[in-house]
Amino acid sequence: MRIKVRGASGAQVLSLDDGATVADLMDKIGTVQELRGGGFPPKKLDLSNSSATLKELGVANGDQLTVVESSHGQQTSQSAPAPSTRPSQTVQSQPRSAAGAGGGGGGGASDQDVPTVPVGSGYLTLRVMEDDNSCLFASIAYAITGTVNNMFEMRTAVAEGIRNDPVEYNDAILGRPRDEYVQWILRESSWGGAIELNILSKTFGVTIQCMDVATGTVHTFNPGMDNFIAVMYSGIHYDAVVLEGGSETQTVFEGDETGFAVMEALNALQEKLKQKHYYTDTASFQVKCNDCGTILTGEKKATEHAKATGHTNFGEV
Numbered sequence: 001m002r003i004k005v006r007g008a009s010g011a012q013v014l015s016l017d018d019g020a021t022v023a024d025l026m027d028k029i030g031t032v033q034e035l036r037g038g039g040f041p042p043k044k045l046d047l048s049n050s051s052a053t054l055k056e057l058g059v060a061n062g063d064q065l066t067v068v069e070s071s072h073g074q075q076t077s078q079s080a081p082a083p084s085t086r087p088s089q090t091v092q093s094q095p096r097s098a099a100g101a102g103g104g105g106g107g108g109a110s111d112q113d114v115p116t117v118p119v120g121s122g123y124l125t126l127r128v129m130e131d132d133n134s135c136l137f138a139s140i141a142y143a144i145t146g147t148v149n150n151m152f153e154m155r156t157a158v159a160e161g162i163r164n165d166p167v168e169y170n171d172a173i174l175g176r177p178r179d180e181y182v183q184w185i186l187r188e189s190s191w192g193g194a195i196e197l198n199i200l201s202k203t204f205g206v207t208i209q210c211m212d213v214a215t216g217t218v219h220t221f222n223p224g225m226d227n228f229i230a231v232m233y234s235g236i237h238y239d240a241v242v243l244e245g246g247s248e249t250q251t252v253f254e255g256d257e258t259g260f261a262v263m264e265a266l267n268a269l270q271e272k273l274k275q276k277h278y279y280t281d282t283a284s285f286q287v288k289c290n291d292c293g294t295i296l297t298g299e300k301k302a303t304e305h306a307k308a309t310g311h312t313n314f315g316e317v
Contacts, residue, residue: 003059016054023050115272117265120258122245124265126232129239136192136231139240140200140208143229143251154200155186161199169195175307184310191236197221206252209263211241211270213279218266227252228259230266232273235280241266 001016014028026032034044045057116123127142129135137154141147159182162169166178174181174195184190201208201222208221209230219233229252230241243250243262253259273279287302288295291311296302305311 001054001060003054018055020054021050022047022052022054022057025054026050113276115269115276116244117268117272119243119261119265120245122243122248122250124241124243124262124269126269127240127242127249127251129237131237133189133191136196136238139231139238140197140229142240143231144204144206146251152188154196155188155192157203158185158192158196158199161203169199192238194219194221197231201225209266210238211266213270213273216267216270216274227254229253230262232270234273234278237280241269 001018001020003014003016014025016024016028032047034047045059046052114126114128116125118124127139129138129142129148132138134151134155137151138148141150141154144150145153162174162178162182162185169178169181171177176184185192185196197208197210197219198221205222205225205227207223207225207228209228210219210221211217211230211232212219213232213234232239232241240251241262243253243258253262286295286297289302289305289309289311292309294305296305
């Protein structure tokens with residue numbers, strides 16, 4: 001079993017026996033007063049029985065725990081933030097103006113270029129991701145775990161989802177042999193899309209609301225969950241949607257009054273972004289394959305070229 005433990009001083013990946021106990025974990029990380037983990041949303045783990053196995057507590061291979069300092073300076077532990085709480089880490093990312101690349105790349109801008117929409121005492125805006133072909137995974141990682149540093153774990157979750165469901169994710173749906181797709185999506189240069197959003201929404205047990213800037217359409221993945229997150233899709237780029245309120249940043253929402261207000265504000269935010277032309281026309285934009293130099297027009301041609309050649313490194317012309 002491999003789990004990640006994140007604290008104020010950094011993160012470490014621990015390799016433990018499948019039958020590892022609470023005592024075994026404490027031997028690795030030291031005594032802590034509280035641990036949260038065992039799925040999403042994270043729950044408080046019962047540490048009273050040191051001989052209890054981690055599996056009995058709901059901790060599985062690949063889970064993450066985050067050790068934080070309590071208000072009295074003592075260490076407690078907390079994993080991915082529960083809904084309606086501030087992520088354990090914030091991301092200092094720079095907003096971009098128009099047309100970024102999407103599952104891929106694009107341009108940059110200053111903070112003033114990203115619009116906001118009032119929600120209660122706070123405002124809805126974007127946490128803008130890097131234009132590095134991993135923006136979808138970074139957006140979901142930020143919304144779920146509070147840090148973009150877990151973006152590769154998102155790719156791994158997608159790969160596992162495909163491996164575990166050969167019926168839904170067959171060669172025809174994926175557009176290539178399943179094993180080949182799995183290896184492709186694990187590369188940092190590979191873009192993500194609807195397939196990846198669908199898998200991640202089910203993996204983490206949340207609804208993902210994906211707003212298309214150009215059309216105003218909300219694409220809903222895994223509807224009916226108690227909690228939802230939102231991302232903004234600008235043609236070939238994804239950014240996380242956040243609710244800023246004073247010193248707090250919220251990324252996971254419930255189906256309550258605040259959640260309803262967030263969805264209303266999401267529509268208003270899309271309209272403001274569209275007025276600023278914060279999207280790329282995927283039918284007519286030109287991209288260059290940086291692997292072979294071919295100039296391609298439109299997302300369809302770029303996708304066909306990627307499938308035919310295996311090239312995944314694209315940039316806007």
